[in-house]
Amino acid sequence: MEYRFRSGFCVLIILVCVSLCGFASVCAQIQKPKNVQVAVRAKWSGTPLLLEAGELLASERKDLFWEFIEKWLHSEENDADSRTAKDCLKRIVRHGSSLLSESLASLFEFSLTLRSASPRLVLYRQLAEESLSSFPPFDDSNLKNEVGGASEANEKLETKKSDSLLVGVNPKSPGGKCCWVDTGGALFLEVSELLMWLRSPSELTGESFQQPELFDFDHIHAESSISSRTAILYGALGSDCFKEFHINLVQAAKEGKVMYVVRPVLPSGCEANVGNCGAVGAKDSLNLGGYGVELALKNMEYKAIDDSMIKEGVTLEDPRTEDLSQEVRGFVFSKLLERKPDLTSEIMSFRDYLLSSTTSETLEVWELKDLGHQTAQRIVHASDPLQSMQEISQNFPSVVSSLSRMKLNDSIKDEIVANQRYMPPGKSLMALNGALINIEDIDLYLLIDLVHQELSLADQFSKLKIPRTITQKLLSTVPPAESSMFRVDFRSTHVQYLNNLEEDAMYKRWRSNINEILMPVFPGQLRYIRKNLFHAVYVLDPATVCGLEVIDMIMSLYENHFPLRFGVILYSSKFIKSIEINGGELHSPVAEDDSPVNEDISSLIIRLFLFIKESHGTQTAFQFLSNVNRLRMESADSADDDALEIHHVEGAFVETILPKAKTPPQDMLLKLEKEKTFMDQSQESSMFVFKLGLTKLKCCLLMNGLVSESSEEALLNAMNDELQRIQEQVYYGNINSYTDVLEKVLSESGINRYNPQIITDAKVKPKFISLASSFLGRETELKDINYLHSPETVDDVKPVTHLLAVDVTSKKGMKLLHEGIRFLIGGSNGARLGVLFSASREADLPSIIFVKAFEITASTYSHKKKVLEFLDQLCSFYERTYLLASSATADSTQAFIDKVCEFAEANGLSSKVYRASLPEYSKGKVRKQLNKVVQFLHRQLGVESGANAVITNGRVTFPIDESTFLSHDLSLLESVEFKHRIKHIWEIIEEVNWQETYPDIDPDMLTSKFVSDIILFVTSSMAMRDRSSESARFEILSAEYRYGLLNAIIHTEFKLNLKFFLPLFL
Structure with missing residues (x-):
């Protein structure tokens, strides 16, 4: 055997990405x-x-x-x-x-x-x-000799010279x-x-x-x-x-x-x-086809001829001296003379007539007035309008005379004039199934790609048993405009507001008419309106330098009567870390010493803030936070460390309530620290911030829900941006003096969680895959999935489908599965959950038993009320007992099966199926199934084994940090995808009467799963569509005179630059 090893490992590949014109x-x-x-x-x-x-x-x-x-x-x-x-x-x-x-x-x-x-x-x-x-x-x-080598070198040199452009x-x-x-x-x-x-x-x-x-x-x-x-x-x-x-x-x-x-x-x-x-x-x-070539030829030979005696219609040369083999208006006269020599005189006279008619005829100005309308009439009345259009466009000078003499049909002219009320004359448009195409950039190959894309979708929909009329609607539907503006819905009792512009006495002198916002002002001048138009809510940890500096900024702006409603949401970073460790759940804190040294300073500040607010008012509570920062800064002047310490908090508390307290503040402070007063409210506030997904931002601003940085400059920029949006709403009458602005904007575009991985920037397009092609092909992974549902919603159609790709041998994979089950337990009427199990390493027996038990449960007991609780307990037990174990024995395998049966009985599920199926399953078959999923994910997602992912109707999300990817993120995915990609498709598919369309279809097939699968595959395929965001609808235009085949899937519409409207349905 002969091996030939590489001489280098760096591979240089020149991709053929240049357009065909360039080549x-x-x-x-x-x-x-x-x-x-x-x-x-x-x-x-x-x-x-x-x-x-x-x-x-x-x-x-x-x-x-x-x-x-x-x-x-x-x-x-x-x-x-x-x-x-x-x-x-x-x-x-x-x-x-x-x-x-x-x-x-x-x-x-x-x-x-x-x-x-x-x-x-x-x-x-x-x-x-x-x-x-x-x-x-x-x-x-x-083996070549020197002569042969030299000969070959010469040949190569010649070849290189001749093929230098290849x-x-x-x-x-x-x-x-x-x-x-x-x-x-x-x-x-x-x-x-x-x-x-x-x-x-x-x-x-x-x-x-x-x-x-x-x-x-x-x-x-x-x-x-x-x-x-x-x-x-x-x-x-x-x-x-x-x-x-x-x-x-x-x-x-x-x-x-x-x-x-x-x-x-x-x-x-x-x-x-x-x-x-x-x-x-x-x-x-x-x-190469699809390209035209313009030859700009000019005869540079000039003759001095006296043309004073030449009359119109008389040729300049003697016909007998010309080359009669040249074609004249479609006739080759040399052939005619050979065939009919006895008609030489007549043939030459006819040739002279044709030559004279080719001379450019002078058209009067008034003959050009309706030339575009006459051209349109000639095309639409032709037996083959497309062929006629091509002939006219390529030979316009030779036919312009006959066109100008054509009698114009007034109805065609009236239709063109009526259409020009909606579209300007001279404007040419082309739309493919409603999506506009740039005519200047289009070429034959790009057009073929676009048509192929539409035909592929139509073919997939046909194989999915979708009726032809519904397919036409799907291909022509216009998705909702992508919005890059998502507002975090922070409405909660955990928001601590400093002021209220509509109720506080300090703002009584301000005008309350909201129309004042439309009045012109000098650049940089603020509009002082007694209306809560701008809600500047800061999310911060009061024990951090950033958080305390924000408090000082808020107090400064408030004292200077800045026209904003200020508020804060407080949280403890230390408590958030404990939540992440506990898998996103609110557990009882670890037992601590009652001494203030071990106290979580953030939680202490929050509790003292809540106490002062309840006892002495909100403004006093904010003053307490400001005093904390002042004491910290005074202490930092004499020390290198500016970190907050607990004595700063205690000193600020005593200083703040001393003028108002009836009992010594020190005694009150000791009592609060010992009894852990307001601990529940403090933890709930931190948990609220954790669920909003804002803890990774440290300090941030929510301007009417829009996420920004916490600096003063960012505040002013966010306010100015929001001002323009509110002015537009006021101008069109959508906001008046009685409108709750915050309620309106958050109700329309508010989301319950902020995750930049899901709420992507408009410039960053999420990754999508088509699940329909996999389902219709040989791959069976999607056909074998049994879905889970929220309680009592099994028979409902689910427009949203979450597919979890879970590595059953990893803790991160099980964490993702946990969150998926909790998402369903929390309740979702519009989403279902499927699981694709894979393994990054050789799956041991407990892993195989777990996968088999999960599949049995999903296929047999998905309709049971407490099936989700059973799966949650099963996941926790498997992860805790077997996931990190180095090996599994036969005894532990039987113990696992017994535990599965115990959980099943406790949740109202029969254990007979588990006892009968789990001991007799084929381990090799399960391992083969896990490997097939690994290969499926590699083909579809391009990931190696061990990757965990969420596929939501074709959209792929890879959790960057599984510890912070929660069931709330699945809810966010459901909300965002349903609103922007799924809702309009779901509404179209709901129109289908499957029984009438397919009378022979088995009624048992028309289940909610069947319709949910249709929505899943259609939406994933439509997401892969490369479609222009601009669309056109020519239905409002008159189209009595048109050429088209109406019963077609692909509709290509044109508005041509001939001063007329001509939709073509290919």
Whole structure:
């Protein structure tokens, strides 16, 4: 066996991402003086049509690439009669179309004719060249003598000169072989070498750290194991070596030995080894379709001729001296004269007439007045309007005279004039299913991609049994506008307000008319209106420097009559950490000493604040916080450490209430510290902040719910931004003097939790995957899921579906599963939960038992009232007892089964199913199922084993910090996704009367799960759609005179720049 090791590990790949225009060159061949033929050719040599067909099918669905390979390999003997390129093209189209629906098959044939997949094959050529160049030269390259070497060098130099503009040069066959396998550490040209490598352990070959780099566009076999070694096959379908390598690598992938990848390449010199059809398209130059070429020609030869006696309509040259072979208005007069020599005089007279008619006729100004309307009339009355439009646009000067003499139909003109009331004349628009397309940027290939996207969605919806009319509505629906403005709904008793502009006496002199906000003021001048328009609520820890400085800023602005309503929400960072450790639950604090030394200073400040507020008022309580900061700063002047200490808090408390207290403040302070007064309120306030998700921000500002920084500059900027929004609402009458502004804005766009990972910026688009393609393909992972529901909602349709990808062998995975179950326990009428279990390491027996018990529960007892409590107890017991255990014995396995049965009986579930099924399950089958989920997640999400994720109707979220990803985040995901992506689709699907549409359908199939699955797959597919945010609806325009096929899925609408409206339904 011969190994060839890499000479370097840095791989340089030049991606073919340049547009086809950039790669194109114009080659003009003039056969006749006035007959110019133009071809736009690519800067690379031709690529095989057979390989292009595979790439086109892979762009539709990844598994179709492998189905096409198998179909072609099994039909090679039956289709051996394909001799010509035309026969091969028909054969390729026939095999590819058999895997697609009728509409997609026609687009597949058209795309294959356009050669739109050729650039991808050029990319594979570059990767193949890099693969070969990473290994030492082959032995036969060193056998050349000096003369031969010099000759070859001269040939290479000449080739380089002639092909200096070529890119993606086809690699030469290595050692005369047409296929090879690259494993990252070695290259195999023979199947025997590959088989020997497969039989050898990876530890012996030392290749575990040299895995070749893979890309999103690579073709990875569905049954490959992602944890195995990588084997990349370079070769062309149709060759014998490809078939041999493919069969062995597929078998190795099924056995879990390799990750099998195919990169289609036909090396130069192997065209004769790929059968009759394997090299079709590779030998010829690649002509590009969809591009027009303008030839600006000017005759630079001038003649001095006296034209004073020339009359209109008389030619300048003698017809007998001209070249009669030239076409005149469609006639070749040399042919006519040969066929009818006896009619020479008449033929030449007719030619003179045609030549005179080609002379540009002068049109009067008034003849141009209705030219656009007349052109529209000619097009809409033609038997083939599209052909007529093309002829007129390309030959307008020759037909303008006849157009101007056409009698105009007044009804067409009236319709055009009426439409111009809505759209300006001279404006051209194009919309695909309602989405506007930039006409200046569109080209044929981009248009084909957009149409393919729409047809693919329509094909998926058809396979999901969605009626055609509903499919048209779905493809034409306009999703709600994406909003980057989310307000945190902080309305709670835990908000401590300092002032109230509408009730406090200090604001009585201010005007109360809200229309004052529209009055002009000098730049920088504030508007003093006795109305709570701006709520500046700060979330802070009162024991931090940031929090205390914010308090001072609030007091300063308040004393200067700043027109804001100030408030704070206080929390303890130490208490928040204990909540995170306890899994997000509010547990009793750890027993502590009663001495103030061990006291949580933040909690103490909060409790003292609440006491002073209750006893002496809110303003005194805020003064207490300000005094705390003053004492801290005075102490910091004489010390390097400016950290807050407990004696600062105690001193501020005594100083604040001393003038108002009836009893000594010191005694009151000791009593409060000892009795832990207001401890519950303090903890609830911290818990409220934790649930809002604002603890990671330390100090932050909520301006009417909008999250900002806590600085004074940020406050002014947030106020100015909010002012413009309120002014707009007041101007349109949505806010008046009696409107509660905070109630209005938070009711309309308020959310209960802030998580920047879910509430993404408008510039950052979340990751989406299409679940419909996986469901409709060979993958069965989604078909095997049994969903969980909130109590008493099993029979309701759930528009939102959370799929949890859980690593059952990790604590983080179990934490995510815990939160999912608690999300359902908390109650959700519009969401359901499914679980995809995987394992980052070899699953032990307790893990397998847990997975099996969970699946039995979800499939058998999901309708039971206390099933969620049972699963919550089961998760806690498994995590606590078995997850961190190094090994499991048979006794512990039986103990686990007994515990499962005990939990089941305690929650009203029969334990018979568990006792009968758990001891007899197949451990190998469960492990195989876990590995299939790992491969599914790798294909869909591109993640390695052990990743935990949440998939919400196709949106993928990877919890960055599982300790802070709570059930509230699942509620936030449900709310955000339902509002922006799901609601409008759900409303359309609700219109379907499945029984009337499909009378033969089994009524037992029409369950809430069936409809929920439809919504899940439709929304995930629509999320992948690359659609313009701008839309147009031409329904408001008159369209009596139009050309269209109305019964179609894809609607392309045009408003053309001919001063008329013409919708075209393709």
